[in-house]
Amino acid sequence: xxxxxxxxxxxxxxxxxxxxxxxxxxxxxxxxxxxxxxxxxxxxxxxxxxxxxxxxxxxxxxxxxxxxxxxxxxxxxxxxxxxxxxxxxxxxxxxxxxxxxxxxxxxxxxxxxxxxxxxxxxxxx
Numbered sequence: 001x002x003x004x005x006x007x008x009x010x011x012x013x014x015x016x017x018x019x020x021x022x023x024x025x026x027x028x029x030x031x032x033x034x035x036x037x038x039x040x041x042x043x044x045x046x047x048x049x050x051x052x053x054x055x056x057x058x059x060x061x062x063x064x065x066x067x068x069x070x071x072x073x074x075x076x077x078x079x080x081x082x083x084x085x086x087x088x089x090x091x092x093x094x095x096x097x098x099x100x101x102x103x104x105x106x107x108x109x110x111x112x113x114x115x116x117x118x119x120x121x122x123x124x125x
Contacts, residue, residue, distance in 0.1 A: 001025040001114040005095045008119030011085055015123075019080040021095030021116055029073035032103040034112055035080045037091035037121075044094070048080060049105035052098075058105035085123045092118040 007019040019035070032051050038044040048069035049058040057069055068081040078095060098106065099113035106112070 003095050003114060003116035005116040005119045008093060008121045010122045013085055013087055013123055013125045015085050016083045017121060019093055019119060021078045023076045023097060028076040030101040032098040032105060033071060033078040034096045035069060036094045036096060039091040046107040051104040052102055056104050087123045087125045090121060090123045092120050094118045
């Protein structure tokens, strides 16, 4: 199973980005997905998750209203749209796939069994 995340980069505060994560080696449409981030000197935290069908989503309180997770099962891709970027959003963003099929959303690390390498988002004020 491979996950390739891209779409990060430098951006000014108030700007927007869309991160993408392409999955191969697993039947993407039957697995829940998550986006996590790790800021410098901090632990990795969940920011958003989506069920295998796309009908259920979860957001961390810190990103509600600004982040939108979505998926295109025909393209084996999960997206994270980030609006109104803040300097505190600076982090490496990772996508991950659930270990069990037909899974809903989860914020628990141990329920994801494969991770992408991450894409760096740097927000300047």
